[in-house]
Amino acid sequence: MTLRHAILGLLSKWDATGYDIKKEFDDFMSIFWHSHLSQIYPELNKLETEELVTSRLIPQEGKPHKKVYSITDGGIEEITNWVGSPPEIPKIKDSFLMQVFFMDNISVDQVIFQLKYYQGVRQKRLDEMKLTVQEAWKSIKERQTMTPRLLMSSAVLRRGLEQEVQYIKWCEETIQLVEACKSLWDPDASLDSVLPFEEAKDLMEEYFNAAVGLEED
Amino acid sequence: MTLRHAILGLLSKWDATGYDIKKEFDDFMSIFWHSHLSQIYPELNKLETEELVTSRLIPQEGKPHKKVYSITDGGIEEITNWVGSPPEIPKIKDSFLMQVFFMDNISVDQVIFQLKYYQGVRQKRLDEMKLTVQEAWKSIKERQTMTPRLLMSSAVLRRGLEQEVQYIKWCEETIQLVEACKSLWDPDASLDSVLPFEEAKDLMEEYFNAAVGLEED
DNA sequence: AACTCATATGTAAATACTTATATATAAATA
DNA sequence: TATTTATATATAAGTATTTACATATGAGTT
Structure with missing residues (x-):
């Protein structure tokens, strides 16, 4: 259930595509999170059916089209609640x-x-x-x-x-x-x-x- | 593939039941590993069919029977190879x-x-x-x-x-x-x-x- | 007396995650 | 010139993990 919060958290900052989100994960966020595109795309779909995010298609020349996601008010509420919820000690696998x-x-x-x-x-x-x-x-x-x-x-x-x-x-x-x-x-x-x-x-x-x-x- | 090494590593020290292994995970090993009994039992079965461990049943009075596992030579080889293999930086989820x-x-x-x-x-x-x-x-x-x-x-x-x-x-x-x-x-x-x-x-x-x-x- | 906890082993179902595959183009590298 | 990398989305299959269920007993707690 944390991947959805990673995504919502990012979308609370900027609009982004699944591909953008993956890059963010691999870059700065790699300190505390990681995920594959094959997990991010289905999760974005789920979030859209739950109306926590919306998407729009942006065609591009020479490159594949982009599906840019934006957070909804419901999404903002969800991420805000989560950030303020009781933190847990992560179970380590080292x-x-x-x-x-x-x-x-x-x-x-x-x-x-x-x-x-x-x-x-x-x-x-x-x-x-x-x-x-x-x-x-x-x-x-x-x-x-x-x-x-x-x-x-x-x-x-x-x-x-x-x-x-x-x-x-x-x-x-x-x-x-x-x-x-x-x-x-x-x-x-x-x-x-x-x-x-x-x-x-x-x-x-x-x-x-x-x-x-x-x-x- | 690391759970099997956690189990083999423990069995290279002492004979143990699945229940014992779980306790060890929750105690000292919680610094670097954790797992549920529902994952440990099937893994022990797999290890036995691969002949990396053997088991014997020990009946007890008043308590359920114990299934005590021992490591085989093949198991020792497996864990030794793994311990000496190139370490990887664990991907964190915090x-x-x-x-x-x-x-x-x-x-x-x-x-x-x-x-x-x-x-x-x-x-x-x-x-x-x-x-x-x-x-x-x-x-x-x-x-x-x-x-x-x-x-x-x-x-x-x-x-x-x-x-x-x-x-x-x-x-x-x-x-x-x-x-x-x-x-x-x-x-x-x-x-x-x-x-x-x-x-x-x-x-x-x-x-x-x-x-x-x-x-x- | 009823409930929880510790002992002990397991299965089933659901969720989460990884790896492989598919498609398409441009740019950079070998 | 051929391969790899980057851009971009997506599905399928397999593995790993978590949560829930099932069974059984004794000891301790409410």
Whole structure:
């Protein structure tokens, strides 16, 4: 039921085609949503039969015709109600964290490789996002205006950015921890090469305290 | 295709019933995964026909019988391959961030209310998680042993914790920003009560820099 | 005494989402 | 020149997920 609100929310800002909506999803909104055209088009149809949106056909030369959707008063009411309704904690599906959770099944070197690889992928994403922010920031300064709309989308953008920054930092610190605890993986290690528990404990405490105070007694 | 890996991963640690797996999902694994029993049972059946797991019936007195699943060599191979396969950035669906994105449709007071409410919900979740960590930590110190398995699940746990901490901090700082920019919402405000652009710009810059350096020129 | 919760396994139906296919043209790239 | 990409809409088929239903018992709560 959230896809309809993603669509209505966008149409409360501008008129748009299904294709436009998809581009918006893939661009800025990818921080918190995604969807395929094959899901967007039927949803727009449903919204039209429910009279939350209306459409008009716009013929184009050389390109396929456009079906431009506009929001109705009913649609505005629906999206406004939803935005003000009690928020829920989204149920996460993070397949990489799941891989990490089961990484005791592979070698330390593989673990470190996976973490480094993922860190790189996230870094690339962060770099792209930073470019977007800088462009947006430039145009805001040129226009010399600040609006609630800009404010709220900036809040979302900051959340997206800091999420990337923090994931990268987590990768880094986890690589360090695993590197320091390497000998735990080796069952054939001689006793003096095995990590003593006290040392592991200290490393872990440091690792946790870098992110959250555990205030334990 | 990830549910099967969640199940196989768990069965690579211990034998379990579908019911046990569901509890594990709802408990520790909720940081990165969730699923319903009505999806877990059919998936276990599929895994059995593919010979990645085997099952045996265990009758119980007073309670329904148990169907305990064990992983096979084929299952171990499958999960090991998957854990070592190239990780992908999960596509996020965060309906709260979407609500925030469209919050220019409601009043400032409602915006602040929504943010405060969500912060509270997240805080409650963090408090629960902290309790779990403290218990786990106590038992680790009692057992005086550290293993790759414990290490990797600790890494996931830390990620979960810091995610909560950061979301709470984001709520706090966003509330402050919105509070400071309140006058933007009021179209009837007299000119001198409207937030000047320069002031808004400074507030925004501070807001972004608290999380990420934008290194702009 | 009636209701809810935890244990335990399942099926059925409905919804949501992904992947593949179909059509049509212009522009850009290999 | 052939392929890919972008524009634009749409359907079909398959997979994944959620919600509802069905059954059974013991323990705890209202």
